[in-house]
Amino acid sequence: MKFGLILMFDAGEGQTPATVYEQSIEYAKLAEHANCSTLWLTEHHGKRNRLCPSIPLMMGYLAQHTKLELGAATILLSHYTPRHIAEEIGMLTNMYPHPFSFGFARGGNGEVELHDGGDENLARSTMMQHLDELLSLSEIYPKPTGSVPLFIASRDDEALRYAAEHDMGIMAGHKWSLDEVQDTMNRYRRYHRQNKTPQTVLSRYFLIKDDNEKAIRTVIDDTVQRKAKNNKSNENAKNPLRPELLDSESLVGNLEKAKKMLQKYRDIGITDLALRQATFNTSDTMESLFKLAPLLQNEEKKQ
Amino acid sequence: MKIGIFSLFERFEGRADKAIKEQLELIRYADELGLDEAWIGEHHFNDFSVCPSPSVLLSYLAATTKNIRLGAAGYLAPFYDAVRLAEEVSLLDNLSGGRINLGFAKGAFAPDSKHFKVAPEDMRGAMFEVVEGVGALLGEVASYKGEHISFYCTDIEPKPIQPQIPTYIATFGSEESIRFAARHGYGLLGSQGLSIDECIAMSEIYEKEAGYKPQITIMRTFCVAGTTEEAVNAARPAIDHFVKSMRAASSYKKSPIFDEKRYTQLVRERYEFFDGGKFFDAGIIGDEDACKRHIEYIKMKCPNATIALKPVGTTLRENKQMLRIFNEKIRPFI
Numbered sequence A: 001m002k003f004g005l006i007l008m009f010d011a012g013e014g015q016t017p018a019t020v021y022e023q024s025i026e027y028a029k030l031a032e033h034a035n036c037s038t039l040w041l042t043e044h045h046g047k048r049n050r051l052c053p054s055i056p057l058m059m060g061y062l063a064q065h066t067k068l069e070l071g072a073a074t075i076l077l078s079h080y081t082p083r084h085i086a087e088e089i090g091m092l093t094n095m096y097p098h099p100f101s102f103g104f105a106r107g108g109n110g111e112v113e114l115h116d117g118g119d120e121n122l123a124r125s126t127m128m129q130h131l132d133e134l135l136s137l138s139e140i141y142p143k144p145t146g147s148v149p150l151f152i153a154s155r156d157d158e159a160l161r162y163a164a165e166h167d168m169g170i171m172a173g174h175k176w177s178l179d180e181v182q183d184t185m186n187r188y189r190r191y192h193r194q195n196k197t198p199q200t201v202l203s204r205y206f207l208i209k210d211d212n213e214k215a216i217r218t219v220i221d222d223t224v225q226r227k228a229k230n231n232k233s234n235e236n237a238k239n240p241l242r243p244e245l246l247d248s249e250s251l252v253g254n255l256e257k258a259k260k261m262l263q264k265y266r267d268i269g270i271t272d273l274a275l276r277q278a279t280f281n282t283s284d285t286m287e288s289l290f291k292l293a294p295l296l297q298n299e300e301k302k303q
Numbered sequence B: 001m002k003i004g005i006f007s008l009f010e011r012f013e014g015r016a017d018k019a020i021k022e023q024l025e026l027i028r029y030a031d032e033l034g035l036d037e038a039w040i041g042e043h044h045f046n047d048f049s050v051c052p053s054p055s056v057l058l059s060y061l062a063a064t065t066k067n068i069r070l071g072a073a074g075y076l077a078p079f080y081d082a083v084r085l086a087e088e089v090s091l092l093d094n095l096s097g098g099r100i101n102l103g104f105a106k107g108a109f110a111p112d113s114k115h116f117k118v119a120p121e122d123m124r125g126a127m128f129e130v131v132e133g134v135g136a137l138l139g140e141v142a143s144y145k146g147e148h149i150s151f152y153c154t155d156i157e158p159k160p161i162q163p164q165i166p167t168y169i170a171t172f173g174s175e176e177s178i179r180f181a182a183r184h185g186y187g188l189l190g191s192q193g194l195s196i197d198e199c200i201a202m203s204e205i206y207e208k209e210a211g212y213k214p215q216i217t218i219m220r221t222f223c224v225a226g227t228t229e230e231a232v233n234a235a236r237p238a239i240d241h242f243v244k245s246m247r248a249a250s251s252y253k254k255s256p257i258f259d260e261k262r263y264t265q266l267v268r269e270r271y272e273f274f275d276g277g278k279f280f281d282a283g284i285i286g287d288e289d290a291c292k293r294h295i296e297y298i299k300m301k302c303p304n305a306t307i308a309l310k311p312v313g314t315t316l317r318e319n320k321q322m323l324r325i326f327n328e329k330i331r332p333f334i
Helices: A017-033 A055-062 A082-095 A109-116 A120-136 A157-165 A178-191 A212-229 A243-249 A255-267 A282-301 B016-033 B054-064 B082-095 B110-115 B120-137 B175-184 B196-210 B228-250 B260-269 B277-281 B288-301 B316-333
Strands: A002-007 A038-041 A069-076 A100-105 A150-152 A169-172 A200-208 A251-253 A272-277 B003-007 B037-040 B069-076 B100-105 B142-145 B150-154 B167-171 B187-190 B216-224 B284-286 B305-311
Touching: A002 A017, A002 A069, A002 A282, A017 A038, A017 A055, A017 A282, A017 B082, A038 A055, A038 A272, A055 A069, A055 A082, A055 B054, A055 B082, A069 A200, A082 A100, A082 A120, A082 B016, A082 B054, A100 A120, A100 A169, A120 A157, A150 A157, A157 A169, A157 A178, A169 A178, A178 A200, A200 A212, A200 A255, A200 A282, A212 A243, A212 A251, A251 A255, A255 A282, A272 A282, B003 B016, B003 B216, B003 B316, B016 B037, B016 B054, B016 B316, B037 B054, B037 B100, B037 B216, B037 B305, B054 B069, B054 B082, B069 B167, B082 B100, B082 B120, B082 B150, B100 B120, B110 B120, B120 B142, B120 B150, B120 B167, B120 B175, B167 B175, B175 B187, B175 B196, B187 B196, B196 B216, B196 B288, B216 B228, B216 B288, B216 B316, B228 B277, B228 B284, B284 B288, B288 B305, B288 B316, B305 B316
Parallel strands: A002 A038, A002 A272, A038 A069, A069 A100, A100 A150, A150 A169, A169 A200, A200 A251, A200 A272, B003 B037, B003 B305, B037 B069, B069 B100, B100 B167, B167 B187, B187 B216, B216 B284, B216 B305
Antiparallel strands: B142 B150
């Protein structure tokens, strides 16, 4: 199992965009120290507290500051002209020696509302149409310098079938239960001509504190508080959290729990764990990453 | 007078990644030398001029340069979603610490029009709308309803650092585009092939509409050598190959292969009837004195102009050397 850190580009109170981008460089360095191999970048639009509207550009910037693999989690493909994305992928791989990987999704509620009038089906079908166009493009220059892993983040049957038929990986969000993740992986296997288990990126909240309950309470309080402060940004977020998943399926709690969870993820066939900040307290996040580092190193050795 | 560098990420030989990395290094070198502006072109489906995504190249330069202003010259506006482009520009302005210039062009190549599904006759109109749309989005909450684009009550984040990002329209002399720029207070970008007389004519049209002269950034091929003859001979292969490759790219042909030995022979044979085109005629090509005189002439005729030099060596070493000579021997005297 490979490990990575998700960058949300969160702007806390009083933070300017410049400090958010500087902080993302700090996180990248920290992730390197914590035995992560990937930085996963996220994309949001029109949000004052999430400040990365373009993953390829942020990859082009951050690649100067880190040697880690750079992954998109995820590009909201219905918003883009597929040719532009293909060209950006081609350029990045020609400019940098880093491994790159790209996940595609239709977007969360806020983005779907903004771009597709709230019609989730339209957003998904546009995403799939654009993905198909992207994969069929031949007249693109420069071509990517090597193979670039591609992923779909969706539980939709048609999307999974497409991913299996094209040997793409899948991405599972932090709000998916492990049962849902397994169901998704099983359906993928059925659609795959060789019943292959997909490369699966699993996103999970992490916050390491000695007291499990206290850790979970911190995450819930933090999320509620933040939601109240950022009405504009979260007005379309229907379910910001699933507390039951924090309790039994996340890396929120003590190290003993984290160890068991890592084992569980490995047992169900997760290939990439993407760690998602569970609190907006930067020092808590950094401390948690430090605490997790030896565990991640041990897990890597087991490979 | 402000001096910049213009790059089209030309691949004379070897792999695309080498050409891209070398041009990026040349721009970093221009920053070290203290040049004022870097301008990056946009070409698609082009195996000679490898710059389909100016924004990605600019994100690299935002991270690796310190003072030089950075811009696309220009974004081929009809092929962009205005909201996405405004987001990219604003993000770049933040990543570069407020050093972004914004240039737009309409695009002219047949393959672009086909692949991006914009009819040639619609390109100029679509460009005007995207430019207006992006301009509005870089301010506050914006709505726009046009023939080609529309968005409603859209608020991009992050906001740009600069209260007003300097904006330019690239043109070969279209009165419609010049008047559009004048009405909005945008500057003009003049191509490598425009003569100074044509730039003056553009400026006059602009002034009639706006009541003042425009800021013009003029792209110029640049080659300096020990003697003017050496400079002319050194510049010809690259310019000739550039013209051929652009002709190929504007149709559906493949770019020709660059063969320096063959070009040298051809250039010798065709010395008297060489057609390097306007790119050659308008270029700043010669020994140090000839280059100084040429720049002084531009300065006299177009006092508002910035010159963006496009060194026409076919290797990084040659191009760096030319920029260094420019900075040490020419720039102090203009």
